[in-house]
Amino acid sequence: MTAAAPVRASTPRPKAAATTSTSSHAATAPAAAASAFTSRPGAPPPAVPRPPPPVVPVTRRSKRPLSTDFLSDDATAAFVRRVLCPQHQAGNGTPPPLEDLLPPLTSRNDVDLQLYALLAVILRDFVQAWYSKITSDETFVAEILQIIAHCTRALEQRLRKVDLESLLLDELPDLLDNHITAYRTAHNPVARPPTQANPRDIYHALCPLVPLSPVPKPEAPESAAKQQENETMYRQLLVQGVLAILLPTEDLENECLTALVGQILSELIIGNVLINKLAQPWMLWEIMIILVRVLGKREPETTTLEEGVAEALSPDAPIIEPESSTRAWSFQGIFWGVIQWLFMAFTAVQLVVLTLASSSSLPARSTPVLDAKSSLAGSGSATKAAKANASKPVKAPIVTFKLWSCISSLIELDSRTPWLSGALSMLQFGAVSGPAKLAGLDGPLDRLLSHAIHSRLLDSSHLPTLLRATRGALFPNNAQGVSSLTPPADESQLRALRRRCASALLALVPRWLSRFYLSGRGLGLRPRTVPSRRLSGSGELAATREEGERDVGTSGGQTSTEEREESEEDRTAEEERVLREIEEGILDVFSDEYCNRHLVYGILELILVRLMPELAEKGVAELWDERLS
Template sequence: MTAVVTPRAPTPRPKAPATVSFSTETTSAAPTTPLTAPAAARIRPPIQGGASSRRSGRSSPTDFLSDKATAAFIRRVLCQQHISDKETTPPPIEELLPPLTSRNDVDLQLYALIAVILREYVQAWYSKITPDGEFVQEIVHIIAHCTRALEQRLRKVDLESLLFDELPDLLDRHIFARRAAREPVSSPPTEIDPRTVYHALCPVASLSPVPQVGDPQSIASQQENESIYRQLLVEGVLAVLLPTEDLENGCLTSLVGQIFSELIIGNVLANRLSQPWLIYECLIILARVVGSKDSEPTEYGVEEAVHAGSEAPLPTPARRRWSLQSTLQSTLQSTLWTLVHWLFLAFAMARLVITTLAMCSSLPPRSAEGADEETEVTGKKSIAKTPDPPSNPHEAQPVKAPIFEFKLWICLSNLIEMDARMPWLSGSLSMVQFGAVNGPGRLAGLNGPIDRLLSHTIHQRILDAAHLPMLLRSVRAALFPNNAPGVSTLKAPSSDEELRALRRRCASALLGTVPPWLARLYLGGRRPGPRWRSGPESTGAAKERADASEGDTGATSRDENVEAVATSSGEGKGMDDESGTKSPRGGDGDEDQQQMLSDIEEGILDLFSDEYCNKHLIYGMLELVLVRLFPELAEKGTAELLQERLNL
């Protein structure tokens, strides 16, 4: 009886879902309590512990992420001159600080990040010199001016082409250069450094000379050039964004430049995101998120059914006698129901196609001049003006291409090695792509029905401004737990064995996102060919192959122990990594499973196993984004921009 009444318990209290607490314990326990339990739970804390216990019971580790706590934190750090005012209702943040963007919810999260950075890295030493808070206010005004100017420039950028065409093109070049650098092109006596080959294929001025392991001078020279390059990038951006009076203040511009060049670009982008282990951890988290959306409800239902069947097995039904008439009747019924299901499916598909075509006809064209375009930061519509013809070829914006011809599809195909594994599938998809873009009706051509529908879906699902506050909130919770630099849960491996285990765990997580039948079909065929593996696994893999050929069982047992730690697999269960992502079992057992995991490691994960090569990709993406936002950087250097602005 309690199971029937329980779902009605939250009905009299509609405010319960609006709480800020993210704890899953209360939500999981609510469906199992009887109707009178919430009232008793609400009455018991005041009797036992008083007001202090009630306050401690309501607190949670994620309270600092609430809007009220965030606004209070911003007032304490950035609005100290208003704290002394004894007002019952403090003014809102937008009345105390200059706006950063045209959305208040985005400004709240951005100011929270700015407050943490200024408190930890500026006020920590500046407060020891003088108690004056005007210096921090000047920094806030400079940042606000930069963000507003950046928002105006962001409205003029084609984000579809930037995110799904140009950036994937850089990733595709990185994939090609990494595989070309690993391929042996000479006999064994002659050795070629893969980093040198990669740097020759994808040259970046700030990453030269190529650092050598036994040459500390080359490493120091490369790091110095990289630091100078970051400072030049930030100075060029500030020369374009800042007004003249702020640009003439050398102290403020130097401090803001150091914050952006060293703290943001240097520590976060270059030195953190280029680490192979961090890329593996990010892929594991992404695989866990994708797997939880698709498989968790089904897995929970299956587990409940299994537990229910194990605890109370159903009685064996009595054996029935089947006659020819009953067999024909059941066959006709199943055929009839199958036909009905197919008719419903055909009706639903026809309705979907008709609705889609009707909606596509009303969607605005992508490349129409003067059409309204919705920005991804403000969420408001602005009129796109016809740009003047560029005087410099580097300033020219890329030609708008159909979504079916974006480099994203080529990058994904090369990443999973479709040309080598299934060339017939690659050719078939290319024919379908060519027919949809250039065939009769040009359905997927530029501004075609499918092209406009895909563009509309991208803007509604991915480039929606409503996702920015939650994204910034998650970034703050990950980088600064409790609004302070904390110990990250993602720790670098301390040995090559831990890195191998993390790499195998990442491969297992990626394999778990693919259906088992598709994994066996795609990865179970012939391998593309021998590969070279970089990083700590290259030597280990060579030794394992040599020991296996010599019949050494000791190395084999050690490898099995490493695989057991990395994959956390048992004999009677599928592979389940530490992130909670389950991997499908191979068709022929552990041998096929390990073969598929090795293919993922060598074919995909090894592309990001070198920190120096990853920096080429990161700086290439950073340069592309800055050039699209600030076309002046492509035609003039930093010194020329500063001379024009300061009249030197």
């Protein structure tokens, strides 16, 4: 998507010079000298003064929506030094580097710099704001940083042992697929009136989660209060278990610091940022719109991810609309289109053959093996290691990951185009279990896909840029400020936001594909709703204008105008039908906050269990007893 250029500010005109006695005398002096010169006999005519050249307005570059100067490394380091190291600001000499003043958070200095900036904003606004009123001592903030540094370093060591490939592309999409299936089952029950069933009760029965029980009901306010209390206690227990695993023993014995860090993690980060924000339907739709803007085509001058996020988050960002223009087919266009497709097919086949031939040199996908020390320690240690490996996910070919079935379930591939779903399933089975086993485990295609995922998606060099863009989106100018992502005020604004999200998603799909797939032409699911042919908004204005032209036109012009009006109405009605299919088929699965909380908590639990398998094996009290005994 090409982001529209922001409106340029009007060029200021130069001010006129102030009229003073000196300036007036200077202005009349040449005129007096000219009259005296012309009064002399035989004198040549005076030279006529030339008018001043016209002032050419200077064209200035348009202002960006948000300044990204605060995201530079120098500005970030100065901000971190000012907030987290104020005791080293008084000296006039060269300040020492940050890695000598602050504890290391990870093994990369560029990642540490961005994490320091995020921690500086959080600690300044939520800790130093009240602690500085009690005392000017800075050791308390330093102790908090030490505890957080212990957690981040331990998490990094555990993260190296996690199969991120399976976690991101297999297990997390499986959770999303279960959410989609449970939501559609709950909101499309088998029971018919007069029998009624609460969709939230059905969803909670299909995806039970202890902190989200009992199901809040409008007629019972005490149920909502009880559910909020259970959710708060669950978050605190979850954080206490994480701290018991990651922190050293001497830090666990400091009850004051562990309580404060636990509150920061459970309420500020998990509660406010993850649960209360990401579970909101409007926030999920806004994130989809931002992703479409950032990942789409941008202006050539927008070259960084930070500027793309800032442009997408700005209130003046253009609204993405699908193209409504129609193409007139011709024989020459069809001929060159066929040639182009043939050339692309030949290039694709050549690329696939070359890549498969070179995939034999790629390393095999890593498989979990038992530690040599544990195998030599005896049968007891080997049994524990075997149990630990049993809880880990089993390696599977990338082609069989749940990501593909999740996408198929989200876009309703089985219902809309059952023939295409069956063909893809047969192709998948042949690639995995066929004679060549191209896509089997450690096959040529499997190695190639794994190499592409690790080199493109899981490259650690993208992490500083991602953290920098996240900080620019959450904390513009290193402050909370006023976020451009504000919740809708009423139901009409929420529907308008959902329509904008549907339009943004539709803009990513070619027009012919959206008509074929979402208009019920795939020999599968028919459209849910048939919108009225009556136009609204700008459509009514266009219809009125065409009606006026039809009244003053001739008979032949009247016929052509009527045909043009009917075709325009057909296109508008078809586009309206496609947008409603996207809203009710794709976006509607994220329209219930209570159901979204199940999904967010499920994702959080899965990530924590993969990082810390002890959480699934022992309780929080048992973990604390082992560490403090």
